[in-house]
Each structure stands twice: as structure tokens, then as C-alpha cells.
Amino acid sequence: MKRVKYTTNLDADLLRMAKEQAEQEGLDGANAVIEAALRLYFANRTTEVWEKVLDGGWIKKIIVRPGKVVIESIRSRQVRQRYNRQYFTDEVMHPKGWRKVWKMKNG
Template sequence: MTRVKYTTNLDAELLRLAKEKAEQCDMDGANAVIEAALRVYFANCSTQVWEKTMQGGWIKKMIVRPGQVIFESIRVRKVKARYNPKYFTDEVLAPKGWTKVWKMKQG
């Protein structure tokens, strides 16, 4: 892809976070983080997610993407607001049978 120079005004806090993330992930500066964010946005901006509550507590979930529809049945949805991150690492979850199906690309 051809690279072009583009200047704009960004929220100072967002730019600081982008610079920190670039440094942590050994990326080529904040622009690499901004480009990755734009790629994720454009890959998902036309995606729709629909849910329907069923009897017995099941949730039917439908993800509609261009050229693809995904159906899921979910028995229970539990959201934890407070948790210890050390229990949710690759090293802890993989031996327990969890499979990582998606992670945002770094760079």
C-alpha cells in the first residue's frame, strides 16, 4: 500500500496511549498503532451482532458480516467487572482446555 503524509489533531491522551502501546509492542511509533486501529475499524464497521433471549436462559447470537453469518448459542453470560488478570493468561488458560480464537494483531 502506498503511504501518504496526513496531519490531523488528535486527543492528547489517545496519542499518549498510542505511543506507549507502540513502545510496549516494539512498533514503529504511534502511527503504527493508529493504522492497526483503522484496519480493525474497517474490518468490522459493517458487522452487525443480533441477540435473542430464549426460554431456559439460552441466548441466540447472530453475527452478520459481508459474505458470512455466524450463529452461536450461549447458555450463560457472566460479566466480571473485578478480576485478577494473572488467572486469564495464555499459560493458565491453555492447560485448562481453553483455545484462543482471536487476538488483535500487534503490528
């Protein structure tokens, strides 16, 4: 892909976070993080997610993407804001039968 020079004004905090993330991941710089974010945006901008709560606490979820529709039935949803990250690593989850189905790509 051909690269072009582009100049813009960004929020200083976002640029700082992009630089820090690039350094942590060993990337060339903030541009690599910004490019990954733009790729993610364009890959998912046409995606629609629909949910409907059914009797008995079930949630019906439909994800519409170009060329594909995913329909899920979810028994319950729990959102936890306080948790210990060490209990949700690959080494802990895989032996318990969990399978990672999505993780943001690093570049």
C-alpha cells in the first residue's frame, strides 16, 4: 500500500496514548496505532448489532455484516467493572474450556 504524508491536529492525550501503545508493542510509532484504528473502523463501520430481550431473561442478538449474519441466543449478560485481570489470561481460560474468538489485531 502506498504511503502518503498527511498532517492534522489530534487531541494531545490520544496522540500520547498512541505513542505509548506503539512503544509497548514495539511498533514504528503512533502512526502504526492510528492506521490500525482506521483499519478497524473501516472494517466494522457497516456492521449493525441488534438485540431483543425475550421472556425468561434470554437475549437474542443479531450481528449483520456485509455477506454474513450471526444470530446468538444469550441466557444472561453480566458486566463487571471491577475484576482481577490475572483470572482472564490465555493460560487460565483455555484449560477451563474457553476459546478466544476475537482479539484486536496488533498492526
